[in-house]
Amino acid sequence: xxxxxxxxxxxxxxxxxxxxxxxxxxxxxxxxxxxxxxxxxxxxxxxxxxxxxxxxxxxxxxxxxxxxxxxxxxxxxxxxxxxxxxxxxxxxxxxxxxxxxxxxxxxxxxxxxxxxxxxxxxxxxxxxxxxxxxxxxxxxxxxxxxxxxxxxxxxxxxxxxxxxxxxxxxxxxxxxxxxxxxxxxxxxxxxxxxxxxxxxxxxxxxxxxxxxxxxxxxxxxxxxxxxxxxxxxxxxxxxxxxxxxxxxxxxxxxxxxxxxxxxxxxxxxxxxxxxxxxxxxxxxxxxxxxxxxxxxxxxxxxxxxxxxxxxxxxxxxxxxxxxxxxxxxxxxxxxxxxxxxxxxxxxxxxxxxxxxxxxxxxxxxxxxxxxxxxxxxxxxxxxxxxxxxxxxxxxxxxxxxxxxxxxxxxxxxxxxxxxxxxx
Amino acid sequence: xxxxxxxxxxxxxxxxxxxxxxxxxxxxxxxxxxxxxxxxxxxxxxxxxxxxxxxxxxxxxxxxxxxxxxxxxxxxxxxxxxxxxxxxxxxxxxxxxxxxxxxxxxxxxxxxxxxxxx
Numbered sequence: 001x002x003x004x005x006x007x008x009x010x011x012x013x014x015x016x017x018x019x020x021x022x023x024x025x026x027x028x029x030x031x032x033x034x035x036x037x038x039x040x041x042x043x044x045x046x047x048x049x050x051x052x053x054x055x056x057x058x059x060x061x062x063x064x065x066x067x068x069x070x071x072x073x074x075x076x077x078x079x080x081x082x083x084x085x086x087x088x089x090x091x092x093x094x095x096x097x098x099x100x101x102x103x104x105x106x107x108x109x110x111x112x113x114x115x116x117x118x119x120x121x122x123x124x125x126x127x128x129x130x131x132x133x134x135x136x137x138x139x140x141x142x143x144x145x146x147x148x149x150x151x152x153x154x155x156x157x158x159x160x161x162x163x164x165x166x167x168x169x170x171x172x173x174x175x176x177x178x179x180x181x182x183x184x185x186x187x188x189x190x191x192x193x194x195x196x197x198x199x200x201x202x203x204x205x206x207x208x209x210x211x212x213x214x215x216x217x218x219x220x221x222x223x224x225x226x227x228x229x230x231x232x233x234x235x236x237x238x239x240x241x242x243x244x245x246x247x248x249x250x251x252x253x254x255x256x257x258x259x260x261x262x263x264x265x266x267x268x269x270x271x272x273x274x275x276x277x278x279x280x281x282x283x284x285x286x287x288x289x290x291x292x293x294x295x296x297x298x299x300x301x302x303x304x305x306x307x308x309x310x311x312x313x314x315x316x317x318x319x320x321x322x323x324x325x326x327x328x329x330x331x332x333x334x335x336x337x338x339x340x341x342x343x344x345x346x347x348x349x350x351x352x353x354x355x356x357x358x359x360x361x362x363x364x365x366x367x368x369x370x371x372x373x374x375x376x377x378x379x380x381x382x383x384x385x386x387x388x389x390x391x392x393x394x395x396x397x398x399x400x401x402x403x404x405x406x407x408x409x410x411x412x413x414x415x416x417x418x419x420x421x422x423x
Numbered sequence: 424x425x426x427x428x429x430x431x432x433x434x435x436x437x438x439x440x441x442x443x444x445x446x447x448x449x450x451x452x453x454x455x456x457x458x459x460x461x462x463x464x465x466x467x468x469x470x471x472x473x474x475x476x477x478x479x480x481x482x483x484x485x486x487x488x489x490x491x492x493x494x495x496x497x498x499x500x501x502x503x504x505x506x507x508x509x510x511x512x513x514x515x516x517x518x519x520x521x522x523x524x525x526x527x528x529x530x531x532x533x534x535x536x537x538x539x540x541x
Contacts, residue, residue: 023444027479180497190519289499
């Protein structure tokens with residue numbers, strides 16, 4: 001390979017020089033970035049990585065950017081947390097959370113993919129960038145475009161959560177609400193990218209963008225002490241993340257950074273938008289598009305671009321996919337916050353609820369090392385918890401009033417717990 | 424008046440928007456008008472109009488490649504009955520290849536589905 005990375009058609013294998021291009025002009029199949037692992041072998045070592053920055057850019061040698069690229073934002077390198085209390089609640093004993101709810105700069109894993117996409121947007125000379133988004137991507141593109149001095153057009157479904165709209169507009173991005181669902185928005189962006197000379201991160205820059213997801217997999221392996229887990233549970237919208245974590249693990253094995261191990265991949269969707277989980281359960285590679293209807297809007301992609309690949313990745317690994325109801329999603333958001341102090345958005349509720357079900361159904365054994373991927377922050381979807389908590393009347397600032405308040409609380413608790421005093 | 428239905432059928436005219444990815448095989452044509460009555464007829468007409476496109480549009484089994492999607496007036500044609508959907512006069516048909524970026528192949532090392540690198 002002449003360069004450290006290039007584009008290659010995933011179906012017919014045709015090679016392309018690096019360009020803002022996502023579709024093969026021979027067979028109209030998707031293009032993918034192909035990194036030269038042999039070239040990376042010299043620089044992609046545990047020691048070199050440890051000397052790198054405390055961000056996803058410590059893995060720069062396996063990302064599609066030039067060697068001398070200097071990233072302006074320390075994205076990624078989010079905590080991998082042991083989750084003993086959640087584990088106890090759901091019948092697990094070796095559970096970890098990969099917490100991208102605190103990913104910089106906009107608190108979702110989309111910051112990773114946008115970092116790589118916009119690096120390439122600059123290389124290709126775009127002065128305007130954009131995306132179709134269910135919200136998190138909108139925030140990430142808006143923020144990072146501002147930091148790079150690029151103009152941005154962000155197209156979103158008109159029913160997007162208010163917090164995600166505000167978190168896009170505040171960066172000065174042009175937010176365009178589209179009268180339709182994400183699939184409508186995405187289709188329109190394909191047409192716009194064909195017509196205008198703009199860099200759409202998830203359209204004409206998508207092969208580069210998608211590579212950013214690999215860093216979730218690299219980090220999980222490094223944070224586990226350079227070993228792979230038994231299982232990974234991943235939320236699925238377009239289906240890209242789960243395939244890229246697998247790609248990351250394969251690359252680490254190929255380069256000898258981790259011992260080979262068959263990792264099983266589990267996909268999580270909301271029942272109201274579950275085309276990939278449905279295909280996995282039916283044992284087919286055929287993805288039947290759905291019309292989304294779920295509070296988990298960041299996963300509401302009815303025609304997932306990587307659905308075929310995600311379903312195959314799950315099945316080939318010996319994993320499974322599950323889908324959960326909106327009520328279960330809300331409960332799981334609360335459960336994760338109450339047990340581990342991690343407040344996630346609805347997508348994280350999906351992942352947590354599915355994780356619990358996988359243990360309950362015996363698809364994951366309690367002692368297996370399992371990582372569940374939390375990809376976004378709960379502050380963005382607080383409307384999902386509307387009405388879940390009562391605001392009590394204020395207490396006067398006197399100790400006696402506070403003691404009365406506590407007594408009332410205890411009485412209420414006794415009523416609820418059937419007279420058994422719980423301290 | 425006796426041939427009303429066939430007259431109506433003959434009057435169906437749809438606008439078809441082709442993606443940039445096709446242009447190499449369509450001499451740059453981005454848009455055509457068609458009198459096709461349904462999707463199979465439309466695909467045949469596109470292949471007749473642009474013979475260079477035909478070999479690229481179908482796979483080795485002669486099936487239209489699965490990454491090519493068809494939409495009628497913003498709706499995925501699969502929600503409308505797919506091949507059975509009868510085009511209506513004035514319909515706008517979009518042809519859009521899927522944009523996917525995942526990893527079907529095993530690894531970047533060889534790029535093959537049946538990778539033996541690792």
